[in-house]
Amino acid sequence: MTVLFGRKTPVPVICGVCGRGAGAHGYALRDYSRVLWLCDDPGCVEQASKVYNMKTRDLNDYERKAFNEAIGHSADAIFESVMTVLWEHGAQNLNELDADKFDQLKRAATQNEKLQEAMAYFQNAFAYSLRRQLDPSQTPF
Ligand SMILES: [Zn+2]
Numbered sequence: 001m002t003v004l005f006g007r008k009t010p011v012p013v014i015c016g017v018c019g020r021g022a023g024a025h026g027y028a029l030r031d032y033s034r035v036l037w038l039c040d041d042p043g044c045v046e047q048a049s050k051v052y053n054m055k056t057r058d059l060n061d062y063e064r065k066a067f068n069e070a071i072g073h074s075a076d077a078i079f080e081s082v083m084t085v086l087w088e089h090g091a092q093n094l095n096e097l098d099a100d101k102f103d104q105l106k107r108a109a110t111q112n113e114k115l116q117e118a119m120a121y122f123q124n125a126f127a128y129s130l131r132r133q134l135d136p137s138q139t140p141f
Pocket residue numbers: 015016017018019020038039040041044127
């Protein structure tokens with residue numbers, strides 16, 4: 001096992017455990033093995049070797065469960081944010097939406113602070129769920 005410090009590429013990289021932005025930590029089996037870049041969360045650093053050697057099918061199962069948990073925690077806020085954008089932009093009747101109005105609503109939604117917060121919450125909940133599943137000693141909430 002090799003724990004690396006320092007990024008070898010200027011291209012942004014995501015954490016191989018939780019999917020957030022990777023920091024300066026990496027995990028590799030040997031000096032010239034592929035590198036699993038990691039965020040700065042200690043839980044991701046601890047679980048790196050487990051994920052590094054995990055079969056894709058197993059990792060997909062963890063991700064699917066994490067997605068379901070995260071959407072369960074954030075769906076209300078996401079839905080409420082989208083409904084607010086629709087309401088505030090005069091789209092009370094979805095049958096009246098045309099392509100231009102739909103594009104206008106999409107732009108408004110992407111700039112809506114509440115929706116951005118809700119999506120950030122989803123992302124954090126997803127990452128937390130993955131780390132929690134990988135480390136059975138963590139509490140299940
Ligand atoms: Zn991470």
